Structures are given as structure tokens and as C-alpha cells.
Amino acid sequence: MNPMSWATPDDVLLSTSLATYLDKKIIVLLRDGRKLLGLLRSFDQFANVVLEGACERVIVGDLYCDVPLGLYVIRGENVVLIGELDLGKEELPPHMACVSEAEIRKCWLILDSMDHCGFLFASFSGGKLSSELAFLYSSCWHTRQF
Amino acid sequence: MLFFSYFKDLVGREVTVELKNDLAIRGTLHSVDQYLNIKLENTRVVDQDKYPHMLSVRNCFIRGSVVRYVQLPPEGVDIEILHDATRREARGG
Known part of the structure; x- marks a missing residue:
């Protein structure tokens, strides 16, 4: 070179x-x-x-x-x-x-399962999620990437 | 090579780079290469609350393959020059 x-x-x-x-x-x-x-x-x-x-x-x-x-x-x-x-x-x-890692994995699993049944969730509660659930649900969407 | 040259002329300008994962970052264009990889300085994420892990990132390298849009300052776009350059390139010059 x-x-x-x-x-x-x-x-x-x-x-x-x-x-x-x-x-x-x-x-x-x-x-x-x-x-x-x-x-x-x-x-x-x-x-x-x-x-x-x-x-x-x-x-x-x-x-x-x-x-x-x-x-x-x-x-x-x-x-x-x-x-x-x-x-x-x-x-x-x-x-x-x-x-801790255990704690964060637990939170992750909860949100992940909520994500999977998010549609059912919304329909069962008559389309109205409590504010706490709505927050959890939205952070679940936020962590989604492409 | 046209857009490589084009982005080289924009070095030092403030741009917003929107990535394919919807992350939008504003900063000063530091440099660009032939893959259209981009380096930004004094960066800030447009939706900071949604991306807390980017809080302490001031300088960053963005891989060209993940860029969706680069938003330019209006004065950074000269259609005439681009148009001419495109014709010249198409003629093989």
C-alpha cells in the first residue's frame, strides 16, 4: 500500500x-x-x-x-x-x-403476556383499561422494535 | 456517488435522521461515507421520554442501512444543482 x-x-x-x-x-x-x-x-x-x-x-x-x-x-x-x-x-x-435480573425478567414476562392477549384484554374490559394497565400496556408497545 | 457528494456538502448543518425503528435523532452532521453511514454531534432524540437510554449520548454513528429519512434544513436543498448533477451522472460524466 x-x-x-x-x-x-x-x-x-x-x-x-x-x-x-x-x-x-x-x-x-x-x-x-x-x-x-x-x-x-x-x-x-x-x-x-x-x-x-x-x-x-x-x-x-x-x-x-x-x-x-x-x-x-x-x-x-x-x-x-x-x-x-x-x-x-x-x-x-x-x-x-x-x-435485579430476576425482577426485570418477571416484569418483561408480564408485559409480554399482556401484549399477546392485549386484544382480549381490551374487549373484556369493555375497551376501557385502567390507567395503570394502560401505562403498562403502552410501555409494552414502546419496547417493541422493528 | 451523487448522494454521497450531496451529503458531504451538508456537513456542519443541523439534520434530523429518522431510523427504520422510528427513532428520530437531531444533531449536527459531522461526517458521512460511501455507505451513507452518518456521524452526528450534539445529538438529542426527538422523543426523549420514549428512549431514556439515549439520554447521555452526545455523539453517535448511525449505520446507513437503517436510515429511513434524513430531514434537511430547507436552505440545504437546491433542486437545480441536484437536477443538473443527476443529468450529468446519467450521461456518465
Whole structure:
């Protein structure tokens, strides 16, 4: 390769290269709606990435949990967005509470089953859901992705 | 290459990128590449309450394949120039 064609530090800073996020804490949004956090250790032109100390942030309504995963290699086609986390800012709004993995899985299952019988639910209650149920139901829809 | 060149001219402008998962992000266009991958700076999510995990994201990389729309500032669109460039490209020049 001609050394003249190598990218200079300035080229990297001005390009879409993920090099500027190397060794930083990032959040990766995946096509299935999952959110993975970790240190960016490697990447390529397809946005295949290697995350060290990866964890999945499961959010259900106002509850969340970081499930530890370890070292992850993510295939680029599943990547939607890679965000650099600003360490000076709160990662989540103050009203959100951290709960255990067991707790968040339970909430997830409840919402998931509500989603499956959402239609029945609505018709049984005469189309009127209590505000609490409506909230749960709406957060259920919010967590849906493409 | 037409739209790649086009987006390169928009670097530094404020744009809103709407993704195929309905997430819409507003920010300053930092850079774009041949896949139309986009890097945004000073980002904020349009519907912040719905996407709390994006709260502390200021800079982000968006994979070109997941973009649905890029909303541009009205002054960023010059139909005349685009029209001419399209004809030139169609002629193979």
C-alpha cells in the first residue's frame, strides 16, 4: 500500500470511522431493539464491533437492569446505532430504578403476556383499561422494535 | 456517488435522521461515507421520554442501512444543482 494513502489522524477525526470511539464506553442499539453497553475494542468497515465488558441494558417501563455478558463480537448487519456515552452525564433519567435480573425478567414476562392477549384484554374490559394497565400496556408497545 | 457528494456538502448543518425503528435523532452532521453511514454531534432524540437510554449520548454513528429519512434544513436543498448533477451522472460524466 502506498504510504501516501494512509489515513492521517485528521482524516480519522473528520471521517465516519469508529476509531474515535475506540477504548470508550459506548452503547450499541441492535436491530432487535436490544441495547448493549461496553468498551469498544475493535471494529471494521461493516460496523462489526468487539465490545469488552459488555452488558445488556434491559429497560421495562421505569425499571432497568444491566445484565453482564462478557466479551461480545457483534455482526455489523445487526447494528443500528453506536453512541458514545458522555461520562459527565447521567446515563438514565433519575426516576428510573435499577432492579435485579430476576425482577426485570418477571416484569418483561408480564408485559409480554399482556401484549399477546392485549386484544382480549381490551374487549373484556369493555375497551376501557385502567390507567395503570394502560401505562403498562403502552410501555409494552414502546419496547417493541422493528 | 451523487448522494454521497450531496451529503458531504451538508456537513456542519443541523439534520434530523429518522431510523427504520422510528427513532428520530437531531444533531449536527459531522461526517458521512460511501455507505451513507452518518456521524452526528450534539445529538438529542426527538422523543426523549420514549428512549431514556439515549439520554447521555452526545455523539453517535448511525449505520446507513437503517436510515429511513434524513430531514434537511430547507436552505440545504437546491433542486437545480441536484437536477443538473443527476443529468450529468446519467450521461456518465
